[in-house]
Amino acid sequence: MSEILFDRIALIGIGLIGSSIARDIKKFGLAREVVISTRSAETLNRAEELELGTAYTTSAAEAVKNADLVIVSVPVGASEAVAQQIAPHLKAGAIVTDVGSTKASVIAQMAPHMPENVHFIPGHPLAGTEKSGPDAGFSGLFKGRWCIFTPLPGTDRAALERLSSFWKALGSMIDEMDPQHHDKVLAIVSHLPHIIAYNIVGTADDLEAVTESEVIKYSASGFRDFTRLAASDPTMWRDVCLHNKDAILEMLARFSEDLAYLQRAIRWGEGDKLFELFSRTRTIRRSIVQAGQDVDSPDFGRHALDK
Ligand SMILES: NC(=O)C1=CN([C@@H]2O[C@H](COP(=O)(O)OP(=O)(O)OC[C@H]3O[C@@H](n4cnc5c(N)ncnc54)[C@H](O)[C@@H]3O)[C@@H](O)[C@H]2O)C=CC1
Numbered sequence: 001m002s003e004i005l006f007d008r009i010a011l012i013g014i015g016l017i018g019s020s021i022a023r024d025i026k027k028f029g030l031a032r033e034v035v036i037s038t039r040s041a042e043t044l045n046r047a048e049e050l051e052l053g054t055a056y057t058t059s060a061a062e063a064v065k066n067a068d069l070v071i072v073s074v075p076v077g078a079s080e081a082v083a084q085q086i087a088p089h090l091k092a093g094a095i096v097t098d099v100g101s102t103k104a105s106v107i108a109q110m111a112p113h114m115p116e117n118v119h120f121i122p123g124h125p126l127a128g129t130e131k132s133g134p135d136a137g138f139s140g141l142f143k144g145r146w147c148i149f150t151p152l153p154g155t156d157r158a159a160l161e162r163l164s165s166f167w168k169a170l171g172s173m174i175d176e177m178d179p180q181h182h183d184k185v186l187a188i189v190s191h192l193p194h195i196i197a198y199n200i201v202g203t204a205d206d207l208e209a210v211t212e213s214e215v216i217k218y219s220a221s222g223f224r225d226f227t228r229l230a231a232s233d234p235t236m237w238r239d240v241c242l243h244n245k246d247a248i249l250e251m252l253a254r255f256s257e258d259l260a261y262l263q264r265a266i267r268w269g270e271g272d273k274l275f276e277l278f279s280r281t282r283t284i285r286r287s288i289v290q291a292g293q294d295v296d297s298p299d300f301g302r303h304a305l306d307k
């Protein structure tokens, strides 16, 4: 089934995503050595306690020496600092990838530092939770989920194939996109939902004083879903907002226009408009469920596993 795909893998950053990758590498035996590096000694110690790798260092430069695959899993705002640290120490022919939620900014931060003799292939697994840190990761996170690559022009196809094989071994489905397109699509399907969640939970929190805790006491499942997203890591989401600024502002402008339309329809009692919109959005949910992309469904990820 699984086989060794890389002799040595370096994982830079060992939070939710890095540690989930580490757990799958170990489970499926995809590498002989896994060197783990992260900034804080405390997190590194925890990674060692969890036996996520075979070697541990707080030096990213040290970690990438002799690595055939380097996976950078840090908040997107830290990409340039990491690229600067690792660049002089990368092995010729190594594949360097990342998992960042935004792509144009990560490319702008990392590509200029990458030596010509390495393959830099930006990536983004569309899988995660609201939790963070090495304890939050788990094996199987990427199963049945998309991993999007945004390769630079002239990327070596063989290197891309090797990286695809790695993500497929984790159960992911692969897609390729232009980085700007990626950032627009993700702005609407991922970044805006998080921003809306942070906002609505913030509004409710402000109301708490008025309602004397009734917001929490009576929170129905709709509000609870928002609180899960709004519990996501503040550093990560600050960086996403700052590093996908244009696409997010564009989507927020459209969102505000549509909200004004809804507001107007409610004010003027235009039930037909409300009914038309609510019917249209209902079909979107149904098509997601039908496409087997509903994470709540027992069949979720089945098609990828069958491969
Ligand atoms: N959390 C999620 O659901 C998903 C996150 N991503 C992306 O994956 C990346 C990592 O996210 P998570 O694993 O969730 O975060 P996390 O907070 O769980 O882990 C981040 C890791 O990066 C390290 N780190 C933080 N700042 C650093 C710096 N300046 N230099 C070096 N290392 C640093 C931390 O010590 C930690 O090991 C982010 O770019 C995020 O956008 C992608 C898909 C899903």
Ligand SMILES: O=C(O)C(=O)Cc1ccc(O)cc1
Binding pocket: 100, 101, 125, 126, 127, 128, 129, 130, 190
């Ligand atoms: O927790 C959730 O619902 C998520 O949406 C997780 C997530 C967060 C950021 C990404 O770039 C991809 C996935």
